[in-house]
Amino acid sequence: MYTDQVMDHFTNPRNVGVIEDADGVGEVGNVKCGDIMRIYLKIEDDVITDIKFKTFGCGSAIASSSIATVMIKGKTVDEALALTNKDFVGALGGLPSVKLHCSVLAEEAFKVAVYDYCQKSGKSYAGLEGFDPANADDDHHDHGDEDEE
Amino acid sequence: MYTDQVMDHFTNPRNVGVIEDADGVGEVGNVKCGDIMRIYLKIEDDVITDIKFKTFGCGSAIASSSIATVMIKGKTVDEALALTNKDFVGALGGLPSVKLHCSVLAEEAFKVAVYDYCQKSGKSYAGLEGFDPANADDDHHDHGDEDEE
Amino acid sequence: MKRVYLDYSATTPTKKEVLDAMLPYFSEVFGNPSSIHGFGREAKKVVNESRATIAGFMNADEKELYFTAGGTESDNWAVKGAAKALKNKGNHIITSKIEHHGILHTCESLEKEGFEVTYLDVDGDGLISLEALEAAIKPETVLISIMFVNNEIGTLQPIKEIGAIAKAHGVLFHTDAVQAFGNFKIDVKDMNIDLMSISSHKIYGPKGIGALYIRKGVRLVNFVDGGAQERKKRAGTENVPSIVGFAKAAEIAYRDFDAHVEKLVALRERLRKGVMETIDYCKYNGHPDQRHPGNAHFAFEFIEGEALLLSLDLVGIAGSSGSACTSGSLDPSHVLMAIGLKHEIAHGSLRLSVGDFTTEEDIDYTIKELKTIVERLRMMSPLYDKVTGGK
Amino acid sequence: MKRVYLDYSATTPTKKEVLDAMLPYFSEVFGNPSSIHGFGREAKKVVNESRATIAGFMNADEKELYFTAGGTESDNWAVKGAAKALKNKGNHIITSKIEHHGILHTCESLEKEGFEVTYLDVDGDGLISLEALEAAIKPETVLISIMFVNNEIGTLQPIKEIGAIAKAHGVLFHTDAVQAFGNFKIDVKDMNIDLMSISSHKIYGPKGIGALYIRKGVRLVNFVDGGAQERKKRAGTENVPSIVGFAKAAEIAYRDFDAHVEKLVALRERLRKGVMETIDYCKYNGHPDQRHPGNAHFAFEFIEGEALLLSLDLVGIAGSSGSACTSGSLDPSHVLMAIGLKHEIAHGSLRLSVGDFTTEEDIDYTIKELKTIVERLRMMSPLYDKVTGGK
């Protein structure tokens, strides 16, 4: 069902936790559909120096959060904003199609956190143009009628 | 499927054959539905002194013919006319419900033969009253929807 | 690694006695029961003996039992067959919100064809209301289909009372007894059951074989059309070895019935107590005592069921969850919604079902591992943060 | 007593290799493939490997193959599922007069629901006419269902040509390949087959398992509604051991294909020649060479098939007949009527089908016994009298 990479990130998730004095926090998802992801950022000179997450959700939600934090950490905000859910899925060696929405959640939780940072700091990033956190809670579930395995 | 008695009469049918100078001959059934039974009678002083049959048909048709001839032989015509297909079925220890029509054919082949004898001899028997050989070819198949085994 | 199977409600291993009974029918007595030769007659004989055996355990006549490919097919046949046979009488069906998908999706497909279906609510324990059932009956009602025992939360319905209501109103009564057969004493006559689905692989028999009880006199439209098998009611070459296995499994189930139930209840209670005592923010679902002997059903707050299952699997424990994420659908199980669980709790559901091969060590190991896993997942959960204040 | 099984077209014994492959999946790897734990994943893996194996032997993608409970269910699903899915496009189906009851009775039940069915005639050898097929296609035609190989007389249809006609007219093409799979090379792409039914127990696999090939892109209405198995297209817990057995049987069939066909043809020809040379008033039915390698079909004048079968059975020989009396119906087999046999001849029909375990001695014994039996029954027959003048 899951690749070795997914299972690795699920069983040993990197960067789980809370950053008390975070520069930006983003939360997406809702309890109704069973996934909530919260991402905390520490940003210095446009570089993401620390990132932590908390996730309520399935194995791929946790693994997606974990891989996203690993890939984002140390990057500049612009570099990190250029990452998409496809990059996370790729790094995980793939996700079942019904689980792709988990990787989208990770991308969006990060963006919401950057958005939060922008609000607080007055900064802006090209990669965030047009991004509206109000839409980020949208349902990204794929019913996967055809390719559920 | 079949009782031991049916199998016995099927494998060792009694009274198979032809009576060249028969006093009465009766044939019922048709090739279409897969059963033809022909019965030959020798009658002396209202007693059936000899009886033979030829049958084209399934195992129970052959067994029914055989048991019928055994039960009829030696009886007076009146006694024999009193026998019904139920008596043959009983003597065979039962027949599958879809095969009951075979025993009916045996009863009717005999009656047609007696009818033929009456025509030739001018005799008449109470047991044959109202009997019309033209109806004897009728289809007695039971579709057996419910109790085919 | 230690492996602990606690998913007996999903399927059971075929018992050795059952497999041994089946073996001669693959390559030795292999005839087609429809054939009139000896090879066929031997097969037909054992099929009908098996039929009689199984029918006996529900107080049915052997001529009232028809083999199918499993519980799902039996459900489809019963509901579609009755609806179509009675469509001149009425087009209304009553069922419940907690039926198996074999019933629910069948009802939905009938709705597309113009039938009307009432889905009865259940209470927090998963019981339907007899008053609501009776109130739902209309002149157009042709069928009531209420499951005997629920597969997720284990709740047992008042079948005999439902049967009495159906009878009083002259409506056919079908029950999906897939989880009940072998775990409860069933008497179709006493309970006024007209149609009943059962399946072999839930009672230590092989997969892919089930049966539908059809009370004498009840007419269904055939579901699988074709040859004259099963007294012209269900076409397809009979699955002889599996039929033999099913009968053997039923025989064992009712031979060892008391010991089986007693053992399962003891293990299940040990599990329930252990979990409820060691893990907080946990709810036990289903009816407290009117339930399947082997079924335990928990909902753990703040965590999600698939993650729980995966974690259990990593320590060798096999369970099941009504979480949406396991099935790839959006909502958590319809059963958990119907008993009124909130989404966040329903997502954290876990069914652990014990069976004949479960041991006390299995239970104790599970309680211990489960506690660790729930704690670990909660530490990752933003919802738990809110409760503990992030500590 | 010597026992000679010559009814391989009715069913086959499960081969030892096949049963051995199945055994671990009853009690060891017994999980439900829908479960996400290890027990379930192991089962799911082997189900999908089996799917890929079987799909490979018809040049299909593994995602195009769906397991069912047998050939009959596959036939029902294909025809009902296509008819219902396309009912807005049209309500006309074309099939032949010699289809298996799994198709014919399915078509009849669709006729009751308002579909129109054309039953194509066949010629004396059992072949449909491609011209007649093409002429029967109307704008309302949504499905053509023509069997690959006939189960009674063994005739092979020009499947590739039929597929080409269906494609040219944009009509779906289903073929019942239950008798063909394992006995002919099949390429669903090359032959333009959209839907194809196959069954395990005809190729030395277990009973109660079959499959339906559904070409990618073809939409059918589901037949068995319920759980999300088989990619949500066919509900019901997967019959894992039988699926494994089916795949192993297919693997053996195509691994040993040439030897199998060669052996069967040689035995069948020995039988055909032996019977035709020693028994007069006998007709050999079906196409002289476009036929199933193991199928021999005779009609003996003046005698009835059930009596023949019973007599053969008494000397240990198992065959089959299209006689009305075997099935309890009024008419002899619809196939024999369709090839134009007169009733009296059709009633005396005998199918002897050889298989992988048949020996030359079996054949020689059968020829000898058959001759005696036919003579004995003819001596009892009033019809034979008419020919011999009672001598």
Ligand SMILES: Cc1ncc(COP(=O)(O)O)c(C=O)c1O
């Ligand atoms: C209550 C209930 N009904 C029906 C079924 C379906 O039975 P089967 O898997 O034999 O099709 C199941 C189990 O899967 C069940 O638990």
Ligand SMILES: Cc1ncc(COP(=O)(O)O)c(C=O)c1O
């Ligand atoms: C041509 C044909 N189609 C369909 C079937 C039905 O297959 P099953 O017995 O697997 O249902 C058979 C055999 O019985 C057959 O010979």
